[in-house]
Amino acid sequence: MVSFTRTKLALSGLFFLLSLGQKVAAQDNKLQTLAQLYSQGHYKLVYRKAGRLLMDPAYDQSKDPAKYRQLAALELAKNPNWAKRHALELEWMEKPTDANVKVTTQGSAQTQLLLKEAQKHIGVPYKAAGTDPTGFDCSGFTCYVFEKQGVKLPRRAMDQYSFCQVIDPEKAAAGDLVFFSDGNTVNHVGILISEKGAPKQMIHSSSSIGISIVDIETSTYWQTRIAGYGRVKP
Secondary structure: HHHHHHHHHHHHHHHHHHHHHHHHHHHHHHHHHHHHHHHHHHHHHHHHHHHHHHHHHOOOOOOHHHHHHHHHHHHHHHOHHHHHHHHHHHHHOOOOOOOOOOOOOOOHHHHHHHHHHHHHOOOOEOOOOOOOOOOHHHHHHHHHHHHOOOOOOOOOOOHHEEEEEEOOOOHHHOOOEEEEEEOEEEEEEEEOOOOOOOOEEEEEOOOOEEEEEEEHHOHHHOOOEEEEEEOOOO
């Protein structure tokens, strides 16, 4: 009887592992399909499929569904009719970039490494008080990225603002920090990825979609909340 029970448990364990392996393989196949469809220009299909995956708890730990949905939306928004129909969603969906894209050609080697580190985390979800790649809040993200370059920032956005050297908007460049206010205090921070003089873009932890990239100057929401720009002191 004991032998039979052990055999039964062993078989149950084997079936569980096989089932788990099949689920992982199925997830990988769906993510590969997203990448393939995107490369082929099937943006509407990518947008729909990625949206369904975002509703599936099995993909909570994957960055790819959010990433490809944003990328597809960016392409689809070039069509005014599509953009008009999805205006409400696009108001909250920020423009992403592929994590492998080199977003600036200027700046020091340290700045390049900092931006590369920041882009590695595109798609990581927002997490209140989050400070690691399982989930970031805004200042937790900037702390993490700068610490990888040997720079320790204060934990809160308002303290980071005080810590930095305030710079004029026209002098702000890739690697600088951009701060936002709710009208009373500084409550949000992002990292500029655009070259000096170019339309300003930042990478940040958005409470709606996690680590993503947004064009600050074309976003009414962010443009009207800018508190200032700061450069981390040497």
